[in-house]
Amino acid sequence: MSDVTSYALHPEWGGYIVAYFYLGGIAAGAYFMAAIIELIGNPEDRALARTAYYIAFPLVVICGILLILDLGRPERFWHMLIYSKAGMPIFKYWSPMSVGAWALLIFGGFTFLSFIDALVESRQIKRGKGGERLIYTGFLGRGFAFIGSLFGFFIASYTGALLTATNQPIWSQTSLLGALFLASSASTGMAALLLIHNLRRHRIEARDGSPLQKLQHADNWTMLLELILIGLIIFTLGQNVAAPLIKGHYGKVLWIGVVLLGIVLPLILHVLPILGTRGSEVLAALLILLGGFLLRYVFVMAPQGLYFSFLKGLTP
């Protein structure tokens, strides 16, 4: 990748956008795992799926709020979906932000129905005799899970495509950001589920073949994929272009926060549970969640030269 001088101004997408990319990713990753469980999991895996539904919907709501707060004119958030001068829906399939706004709305609908469904199933909401499922039954239910997870995957990855579809340095010079964000979303979504289930009083046993063990197995492979994608992005960008990511303040956050603490150490803790099974899992999940957040921080902020004031201590 040649060194290209950029004259583009930065959009100043800061904390709200980093938080949106991160939380939206967790929601999408968790929802995807729930869909996998719906499609091929055991009845004993269902507790994990329910937890995924419990976290996905509130996170999507928070995401919507974050996006609204980031706008220069928050009261005009609906302009993302409706062309205000004509009162008609606006959808530009070639604009990642336009497609993303619609996808978030639809994914919100899916997560809402799944959330209600989980409440009904766990008898938080009484319906009939209670404990019955609302939507996830039979072929239609599986179709719902599958389509919902596709929207989830879209939410996880379009954010990367959105950054690439600009004329900003780094963002526009790699086509792998969407892939990286997707892998990170899946990994952090799984980590959130692992964390919640390990912190519950009646946690699912992490024995061989248990739901948590399967989730951990999936997360390990996803983290490896994430690591490969980070390497590929840096390699394809080349040292000069990737310099803001790999050197100085962001370099420290990337190598220590994202790679070492967020990927390598959790992998070690998963393979060698040196703090006991539960302690290692909790710590690993926390580190994965931290790494996922710092990953968004580095890739969103570094090309714009922005940073969080609480990370100022790491500035060179």
Next chain:
Amino acid sequence: MVVRAKGFFTDTTVCIGCKACQVACREWNQDKLPNAFEHVHEHPPHLLGTSYDNTGHLSSVNWRHVKFIEQFSEDRTQQSRWLMMSDCCKHCVNAPCLEVCPTGSLIRTEFDSVYVQPEVCNGCRDCVAACPFGVISYGEWDGKVHKCTLCYDRLQVGLQPACAQACPTQSIQFGDVDELMERAKKRVATLHERGVKEAYIYGDKDILYDPASGKGGLNVFYLLVDKPEVYGLPANPQIPSKTVPKSSAFSILTAFIVGLIGIFSFRDRRIREIQKNENLRT
């Protein structure tokens, strides 16, 4: 419906850096901009103070900017020249800002110019990220983006843009883009004849060219005598949507891999079903 594309041909070789265009722009558009003097103590104007080029760049309040490019060697004898260029929105034929705008705030007018509808913009700033020239800017003062309108309000009543009218040297020439381009090419040929071999047009069809539509170029184009980078212009700007298919393909491939990881990790129900069937058979 575009009747005939309007634009500017900016001949930088005759610009004298008088800034009449910049003043005219600010004066004509003062009703759309914050009062520069109202909050001057809280928000003093950002002026460089190190050059005749005081404003430094285009911004949400400076829709025109005269660049002063100072090319002087250390002792001022080897090289000493000022390049001046009056810059504004390029009103690209394939405008990246217009392409990515999710709200429909950015539109193409009947004059083929690119216009921000302030009543629609919600300040998402995707256009700021997309513009390769650093033209469109976010206004902290009203939460919307701003840029040159090609004096849309003046064009609608048959006037020419304020900057072109104010330019005393005809460095900024307004008119139909095809006619302006012919004029520009003749001017380049003249300059070549006179020994200015480095003169060329920046903004012909090759810039932001879309092979699918066969269209490209800038409705506001320039005659330059040095590399584009010297003038703060990108040599090879990109159309943002061109990156989307490749980006999507990699995302889909990764989704597929993550899906397989999930399936392989949670596949034992199917295995158990098969085992159960086999047990029943035996």
